[in-house]
Amino acid sequence: xxxxxxxxxxxxxxxxxxxxxxxxxxxxxxxxxxxxxxxxxxxxxxxxxxxxxxxxxxxxxxxxxxxxxxxxxxxxxxxxxxxxxxxxxxxxxxxxxxxxxxxxxxxxxxxxxxxxxxxxxxxxxxxxxxxxxxxxxxxxxxxxxxxxxxxxxxxxxxxxxxxxxxxxxxxxxxxxxxxxxxxxxxxxxxxxxxxxxxxxxxxxxxxxxxxxxxxxxxxxxxxxxxxxxxxxxxxxxxxxxxxxxxxxxxxxxxxxxxxxxxxxxxxxxxxxxxxxxxxxxxxxxxxxxxxxxxxxxxxxxxxxxxxxxxxxxxxxxxxxxxxxxxxxxxxxxxxxxxxxxxxxxxxxxxxxxxxxxxxxxxxxxxxxxxxxxxxxxxxxxxxxxxxxxxxxxxxxxxxxxxxxxxxxxxxxxxxxxxxxxxxxxxxxxxxxxxxxxxxxxxxxxxxxxxxxxxxxxxxxxxxxxxxxxxxxxxxxxxxxxxxxxxx
Amino acid sequence: xxxxxxxxxxxxxxxxxxxxxxxxxxxxxxxxxxxxxxxxxxxxxxxxxxxxxxxxxxxxxxxxxxxxxxxxxxxxxxxxxxxxxxxxxxxxxxxxxxxxxxxxxxxxxxxxxxxxxxxxxxxxxxxxxxxxxxxxxxxxxxxxxxxxxxxxxxxxxxxxxxxxxxxxxxxxxxxxxxxxxxxxxxxxxxxxxxxxxxxxxxxxxxxxxxxxxxxxxxxxxxxxxxxxxxxxxxxxxxxxxxxxxxxxxxxxxxxxxxxxxxxxxxxxxxxxxxxxxxxxxxxxxxxxxxxxxxxxxxxxxxxxxxxxxxxxxxxxxxxxxxxxxxxxxxxxxxxxxxxxxxxxxxxxxxxxxxxxxxxxxxxxxxxxxxxxxxxxxxxxxxxxxxxxxxxxxxxxxxxxxxxxxxxxxxxxxxxxxxxxxxxxxxxxxxxxxxxxxxxxxxxxxxxxxxxxxxxxxxxxxxxxxxxxxxxxxxxxxxxxxxxxxxx
Numbered sequence: 001x002x003x004x005x006x007x008x009x010x011x012x013x014x015x016x017x018x019x020x021x022x023x024x025x026x027x028x029x030x031x032x033x034x035x036x037x038x039x040x041x042x043x044x045x046x047x048x049x050x051x052x053x054x055x056x057x058x059x060x061x062x063x064x065x066x067x068x069x070x071x072x073x074x075x076x077x078x079x080x081x082x083x084x085x086x087x088x089x090x091x092x093x094x095x096x097x098x099x100x101x102x103x104x105x106x107x108x109x110x111x112x113x114x115x116x117x118x119x120x121x122x123x124x125x126x127x128x129x130x131x132x133x134x135x136x137x138x139x140x141x142x143x144x145x146x147x148x149x150x151x152x153x154x155x156x157x158x159x160x161x162x163x164x165x166x167x168x169x170x171x172x173x174x175x176x177x178x179x180x181x182x183x184x185x186x187x188x189x190x191x192x193x194x195x196x197x198x199x200x201x202x203x204x205x206x207x208x209x210x211x212x213x214x215x216x217x218x219x220x221x222x223x224x225x226x227x228x229x230x231x232x233x234x235x236x237x238x239x240x241x242x243x244x245x246x247x248x249x250x251x252x253x254x255x256x257x258x259x260x261x262x263x264x265x266x267x268x269x270x271x272x273x274x275x276x277x278x279x280x281x282x283x284x285x286x287x288x289x290x291x292x293x294x295x296x297x298x299x300x301x302x303x304x305x306x307x308x309x310x311x312x313x314x315x316x317x318x319x320x321x322x323x324x325x326x327x328x329x330x331x332x333x334x335x336x337x338x339x340x341x342x343x344x345x346x347x348x349x350x351x352x353x354x355x356x357x358x359x360x361x362x363x364x365x366x367x368x369x370x371x372x373x374x375x376x377x378x379x380x381x382x383x384x385x386x387x388x389x390x391x392x393x394x395x396x397x398x399x400x401x402x403x404x405x406x407x408x409x410x411x412x413x414x415x416x417x418x419x420x421x422x423x424x425x426x427x428x429x430x431x432x433x434x435x436x437x438x439x440x441x442x443x444x445x446x447x448x449x450x451x452x453x454x455x456x457x458x459x460x461x462x463x464x465x466x467x468x469x470x471x472x473x474x475x476x477x478x479x480x481x482x483x484x485x486x487x
Numbered sequence: 488x489x490x491x492x493x494x495x496x497x498x499x500x501x502x503x504x505x506x507x508x509x510x511x512x513x514x515x516x517x518x519x520x521x522x523x524x525x526x527x528x529x530x531x532x533x534x535x536x537x538x539x540x541x542x543x544x545x546x547x548x549x550x551x552x553x554x555x556x557x558x559x560x561x562x563x564x565x566x567x568x569x570x571x572x573x574x575x576x577x578x579x580x581x582x583x584x585x586x587x588x589x590x591x592x593x594x595x596x597x598x599x600x601x602x603x604x605x606x607x608x609x610x611x612x613x614x615x616x617x618x619x620x621x622x623x624x625x626x627x628x629x630x631x632x633x634x635x636x637x638x639x640x641x642x643x644x645x646x647x648x649x650x651x652x653x654x655x656x657x658x659x660x661x662x663x664x665x666x667x668x669x670x671x672x673x674x675x676x677x678x679x680x681x682x683x684x685x686x687x688x689x690x691x692x693x694x695x696x697x698x699x700x701x702x703x704x705x706x707x708x709x710x711x712x713x714x715x716x717x718x719x720x721x722x723x724x725x726x727x728x729x730x731x732x733x734x735x736x737x738x739x740x741x742x743x744x745x746x747x748x749x750x751x752x753x754x755x756x757x758x759x760x761x762x763x764x765x766x767x768x769x770x771x772x773x774x775x776x777x778x779x780x781x782x783x784x785x786x787x788x789x790x791x792x793x794x795x796x797x798x799x800x801x802x803x804x805x806x807x808x809x810x811x812x813x814x815x816x817x818x819x820x821x822x823x824x825x826x827x828x829x830x831x832x833x834x835x836x837x838x839x840x841x842x843x844x845x846x847x848x849x850x851x852x853x854x855x856x857x858x859x860x861x862x863x864x865x866x867x868x869x870x871x872x873x874x875x876x877x878x879x880x881x882x883x884x885x886x887x888x889x890x891x892x893x894x895x896x897x898x899x900x901x902x903x904x905x906x907x908x909x910x911x912x913x914x915x916x917x918x919x920x921x922x923x924x925x926x927x928x929x930x931x932x933x934x935x936x937x938x939x940x941x942x943x944x945x946x947x948x949x950x951x952x953x954x955x956x957x958x959x960x961x962x963x964x965x966x967x968x969x970x971x972x973x974x
Contacts, residue, residue, distance in 0.1 A: 046826060047823070091823075119633065121632075122627075130621055134617055142608045145608075181829075181831065210830045211830040214830050320632035321838070343698040346668050349838075
């Protein structure tokens with residue numbers, strides 16, 4: 001409803017390297033694909049008025065006909081709505097939300113492989129935990145069912161788990177949330193406001209970046225070096241930009257899969273403490289270690305207990321469908337976050353909290369699924385080395401995806417083309433700001449081996465088409481618009 | 488963490504008529520009680536720096552000793568933290584969040600009656616619905632469990648319920664949320680930004696007001712007349728203040744319990760349509776009719792389907808512990824809200840959605856609990872007429888509380904004193920802006936009859952003490968501060 005205007009320079013920044021010059025794909029189709037991906041990714045918001053055709057043609061150095069053809073296509077698909085006198089406004093086709101899991105999609109003949117989710121189906125113990133929850137439920141039915149901080153039984157179980165990991169924790173230091181993403185929303189609302197700065201790893205988890213941008217908070221990216229973290233650069237960012245907090249995924253970093261060593265943890269907390277920068281540590285992936293278990297939590301290195309806020313989740317290790325996460329902080333902060341939450345969604349559901357309490361008490365970890373994930377990771381590594389040997393991949397020690405490096409900055413163009421060839425992948429710029437990471441794709445190894453093979457084959461085809469190694473039949477409109485390709 | 492300063496005029500506005508001049512309570516205790524209530528209510532935020540003692544003494548026309556004594560008491564209780572050179576900052580004592588249900592509270596000798604929640608324990612069918620959910624669960628465990636819009640089975644059940652209520656609805660017009668409060672957060676984020684105006688009924692649901700204030704949105708209150716709604720005043724507010732939307736509880740209005748008649752619904756939608764003001768209709772209480780079932784939804788009167796957004800909830804009729812609500816809107820808006828949600832908390836839990844689908848399909852309504860609630864309402868009416876005959880109460884046609892009118896503007900002072908006497912009630916100003924409704928208390932009739940009797944007796948005592956009809960033993964500090972009472 002609150003339509004905003006996007007000026008051409010902003011759209012150009014968002015589009016990044018959308019066009020592969022040597023591609024057999026006509027410019028209008030590449031442009032439509034790139035805009036569709038931006039909308040589906042959420043990087044281009046909804047209800048945003050795009051620049052006019054003439055203006056955009058000038059900014060992109062293309063003919064107005066090309067822009068018109070791209071816009072026509074997006075209008076037909078439901079991604080743009082044009083009203084007389086008010087230009088073209090971004091839309092989502094009804095029912096078209098980021099779809100869950102491998103799904104069917106009409107635009108690719110009904111067999112689109114969704115390869116964007118780094119998440120697993122339910123762990124084997126989930127059904128039994130839900131049954132245990134039902135058995136424990138009667139004791140709760142006489143209450144009103146609202147507890148902004150969560151059920152004591154779950155808060156105790158989570159605190160005990162931190163204790164086992166070497167980080168003594170009392171239940172009043174724990175708050176239950178509706179998944180880690182709500183934990184992040186809450187901490188963001190508590191710690192920062194519009195115009196404030198927040199330091200982030202670069203790349204980092206895409207939904208965290210989006211939440212910052214929605215809240216009009218300015219991300220201050222600190223690039224990850226080839227290995228580990230650059231604490232000197234973090235320290236400089238803390239001192240130079242006075243951020244309200246720093247958001248760090250210490251294990252296993254999403255999307256790169258790395259884990260922070262103990263000395264780096266100590267140095268990070270020391271730097272944050274010196275500059276009074278709170279640390280928000282995202283442990284959503286902490287239990288996804290494939291080659292080793294991670295060292296004790298970052299919070300262990302904060303004796304004051306007031307500098308480090310930790311977010312956890314049952315989604316990656318047990319099931320996203322439980323929608324249960326938590327925050328660990330000092331008791332005073334937890335109490336305040338509970339107050340803040342009542343304006344957002346009041347509380348978490350009782351049944352799921354009981355099921356997660358059962359799972360956390362059992363503390364089974366990934367269990368046999370660790371072996372399956374290792375196999376899939378290695379299978380995907382092998383597929384890429386064999387079929388896309390010009391890409392670089394490294395085996396991550398944990399997490400659920402590979403962070404594949406392409407030889408050229410063309411991830412957005414490749415992902416846009418791949419979508420039309422039946423596979424949806426997340427291009428690197430989703431994990432960064434200002435269009436960074438055009439040389440990267442995130443490839444989760446949570447799909448089964450046959451799906452990974454299909455996915456890689458479709459990427460191989462997209463890669464070939466992008467570089468016109470196997471030009472397919474030409475689109476008639478493409479011929480008419482040939483002129484644009486020669487500019 | 489983001490400390491803000493409160494200037495004396497703002498604090499005076501918040502305090503309202505905090506002091507009963509003819510009370511036996513010393514001024515410092517009344518002031519401490521009033522500040523504690525403001526903090527517990529959330530009307531005075533956390534991490535807010537209060538004016539200095541000298542400044543506040545001047546503004547309130549009290550001695551500095553009185554202010555210091557009040558602040559001392561709040562510091563001892565954990566509601567204020569004073570740091571050298573940075574004044575006194577509001578805090579919550581660890582573990583002290585708005586507690587759920589009738590609870591125990593240390594400050595009143597362990598038997599505080601919490602009479603602030605207009606909510607019920609679980610309905611009889613909830614346990615069976617959870618069991619049905621467990622049986623349906625296996626079909627979902629192979630999915631990732633994330634669906635920002637909700638499970639199709641629940642969206643269909645909710646759409647069918649609107650159909651039964653005379654409002655044809657397709658499942659793609661429904662989105663499942665984590666309770667109605669999340670529905671409101673989402674719509675608020677979608678429709679309005681900082682500095683925008685939103686028209687509200689006055690009084691209205693307190694958590695909606697708080698959510699507006701947290702979002703830096705300016706509420707435009709339109710007072711409710713003695714009966715029904717004043718659509719001319721709404722219309723004028725729409726035209727004169729260009730609000731981003733209007734938030735209306737048509738049945739059963741919280742806190743007054745009234746229901747909007749069909750002609751008024753038509754007039755409201757017509758006025759909103761003329762001025763292009765979206766309507767957000769909160770139906771959380773729609774199924775709590777005690778004397779009659781409400782007319783068809785406001786959304787029925789919007790043939791375009793684009794002017795009315797409706798929020799619903801399973802919390803009041805089934806159980807708050809299910810944390811399941813929904814939004815009804817046009818399919819395009821629902822799709823956009825689904826995208827927006829991924830930055831907040833991704834999705835709703837699967838198990839609870841399955842349980843609520845079972846309950847909504849059964850559509851049992853309040854069932855036998857309607858009779859119990861009618862009895863409790865009438866019992867509470869009788870208690871107030873007998874024990875507090877100078878208060879005015881009217882029997883509401885629905886909802887879960889009475890909106891009691893006091894003879895003087897002293898609800899905040901009375902509630903603060905009542906808290907120290909063992910009953911926590913919600914003073915009228917929680918349901919309004921700028922300190923309005925000082926003559927009102929909201930008294931839910933969801934407690935059982937013995938609890939209602941205890942609550943009323945404690946209010947009788949508070950009322951008596953406030954007017955020094957039965958002065959109790961004097962506090963030694965009170966004598967030392969006597970001078971203030973004579974000002």
